[in-house]
Amino acid sequence: MEQMDVRLAKLARKGDRAAFAELVELYKDKIFHLAYRMLHSRHEAEEIVQETFLRVFTNLDRYDEFQKFSTWIYRIGTNLCIDRLRKRKATYSLDAEMKDGEGTDWYSTLPSLEDTPDEQVVLSETQTEIRKSIDSLPEKYKSVVILRYLQDLSLQEISDVLSMPVTTIKTRLHRGREFLRKKLERVL
Known part of the structure; x- marks a missing residue:
């Protein structure tokens, strides 16, 4: 039997906005938690969630329905987090002050x-x-x-x-x- 998220991705690819909204509901918290654990910033995690779903939406035609949808969306979210960490790394300073806690x-x-x-x-x-x-x-x-x-x-x-x-x-x-x-x- 076809996975529900794969079916939703196929429908979303055909322009079904409700199907895409269901995908967002299914994965938004999971992507947020992944991003929050990698970046330790609520604001950045929220941005990653938005960027992830923007990329999913714009690249639905590239999604290979023979692979798990969860793997595909986690790859997008993880890569965005890794990119953010790489960019952030260059801006660290030993003299920088941290906010309390x-x-x-x-x-x-x-x-x-x-x-x-x-x-x-x-x-x-x-x-x-x-x-x-x-x-x-x-x-x-x-x-x-x-x-x-x-x-x-x-x-x-x-x-x-x-x-x-x-x-x-x-x-x-x-x-x-x-x-x-x-x-x-x-x-x-």
Whole structure:
């Protein structure tokens, strides 16, 4: 049976605006979370979502309906994030001032299932340390780790999104985990 998103993409390609709106509803939050986790900026994540859907809309005729739609849209979103990170990298300065708490405590704003405030604080601090460790990963490991563990994509899906062999994905994941393990052993 044909995937619903593939069917919607075909309809949208033929000019069905309602079908495109459904695609947006299906993927806007997923792309936002991907972008937010990669860029740590709500504003930039919102821009990436808009850019992603603009590219999807303008390139629907290029979509190969024999591949998963999710892989295609994640590839677009991930590439836009990577481009944004590359552009941003050149503008960092060691002398630049950071706004209070900028990009350091976003996990603590997530609703918690923990019962006590103490448990919530410990969880928040642990997650903040993990987030900092992920942030410090070299770019080539960071995107793979985020796609695998935060977006829950399979190795094959990550391979498709990043246009790399699965063996490369496995190697980068292993090295990324080793980097995180060593970093977190010192911190936690």
